[in-house]
Amino acid sequence: MGISKSHLIIAIVLSVLMVMLPSQATEKLRIIGEDSFPPYNYYVTDGKKIKKEIKGFTVELIKLILSDIGIKNEATIELFTWARVLKIIEKEPNVLILDIVRNPDREELYKWVGPIAPREIWLYQLAARKDIHVTSIQDVKNYSVGVMRGSSSSEKLMKYGFEEGINLAFVAKETQNIHKVMRGRVDFVTFSPVELESRLKLLTPPVNINIFEPAYLLSGEHDYFFALSKSTPNEVVIKLQAALDNIKNDGRYLKLWKKYME
Numbered sequence: 031m032g033i034s035k036s037h038l039i040i041a042i043v044l045s046v047l048m049v050m051l052p053s054q055a056t057e058k059l060r061i062i063g064e065d066s067f068p069p070y071n072y073y074v075t076d077g078k079k080i081k082k083e084i085k086g087f088t089v090e091l092i093k094l095i096l097s098d099i100g101i102k103n104e105a106t107i108e109l110f111t112w113a114r115v116l117k118i119i120e121k122e123p124n125v126l127i128l129d130i131v132r133n134p135d136r137e138e139l140y141k142w143v144g145p146i147a148p149r150e151i152w153l154y155q156l157a158a159r160k161d162i163h164v165t166s167i168q169d170v171k172n173y174s175v176g177v178m179r180g181s182s183s184s185e186k187l188m189k190y191g192f193e194e195g196i197n198l199a200f201v202a203k204e205t206q207n208i209h210k211v212m213r214g215r216v217d218f219v220t221f222s223p224v225e226l227e228s229r230l231k232l233l234t235p236p237v238n239i240n241i242f243e244p245a246y247l248l249s250g251e252h253d254y255f256f257a258l259s260k261s262t263p264n265e266v267v268i269k270l271q272a273a274l275d276n277i278k279n280d281g282r283y284l285k286l287w288k289k290y291m292e
Contacts (some may be wrong), residue, residue: 059258059266061092062118063128065109065203068228070129070147070254073109075232084109087290088128092256094282098273100285102252110203113180119259127257131182143270144255147287151183152217152244154226155211157271162217164246171197173217176207183220186249206228210239220248224291254264 036046066072071086084107085272087100092107107128110118119140131149132142153170155162164170168188177184179200199206199216207219208229221229223244225240230237256274276284 042107050098058124060118060125061107061128061220062125063107064112064115066232066245067129067204067225069224071107071109072217072232074230075234077189083100086128087286088254090125090286091146091283092128093205093225094277094286095270095273097155098276104124112178113202116180119240119257120133123259123261125259126262127252131255132250132255133182135185135259136182139262140257140260141267142255142257143267143274145253146256147254149252149254150222150250151220151248152223153246153248154242155245156217156219157243159217159240160251162245167229167246167248168244170218173197173216174199175220176201176210177214177220178204179209181220182252183248187220212237213242218245219255233262 043080063071068088069086070088071084073084074083089107115127119127127140129146130136130140150287153164153175162173164173171190174189174197176199177187179202184198184200187198194200199210201210204219204221204225207216208226210216211219219226226242227239230239230242254269258270274283
């Protein structure tokens with residue numbers, strides 16, 4: 031049976047729409063991240079004055095990805111407290127979180143592109159605190175740990191039986207934890223080595239990382255990913271993943287990694 035002219039036109043139109051849909055949907059993505067999460071995404075500051083420019087490893091990485099898939103207008107990136115980031119992606123469609131831990135608890139909440147970076151989280155203490163000695167998570171329970179509300183580290187510690195007001199202290203921003211541990215208001219804080227060093231360099235005045243020492247490895251089994259709203263079309267996820275894979279294969283990912291991580 032032959033195909034009528036009208037059916038052929040319809041088929042062509044549908045094919046064009048299928049090609050265009052991923053790009054159009056991707057252009058509508060709202061890109062958000064934690065304020066701030068160096069060296070992944072953070073504001074460039076001049077003393078205490080915050081500038082509007084946002085820099086970082088994942089900021090440049092997502093811009094490369096969007097450029098590769100043909101997004102002409104540079105995406106607007108917004109940084110919020112982590113609690114607000116999680117609320118935004120929960121309530122709004124077409125949202126992309128710049129960097130978030132992919133773990134079993136979050137697996138079904140989002141769609142994923144990555145991995146974008148390895149992750150190893152340590153409990154850090156002040157090197158001068160010779161009174162602290164821990165060899166197990168049970169030992170850690172005898173001290174106080176500063177964590178950011180809604181973080182994967184806080185979720186893991188609560189699974190171990192840590193409780194707010196007893197051995198767990200929540201903050202809205204990770205930089206608050208650094209000040210708290212330096213003032214003796216908590217005994218431990220949770221960071222990856224590269225994140226802690228980057229945060230200390232951005233303080234005014236900068237703080238030498240040698241005043242801290244790692245005390246206990248809390249987590250090293252999960253990586254950082256981009257997370258997208260559950261309603262994001264699969265075509266968009268596939269397109270973003272393919273672009274990320276290509277950037278890893280052609281050497282641009284490694285160049286970007288060395289710029290921020292070494």
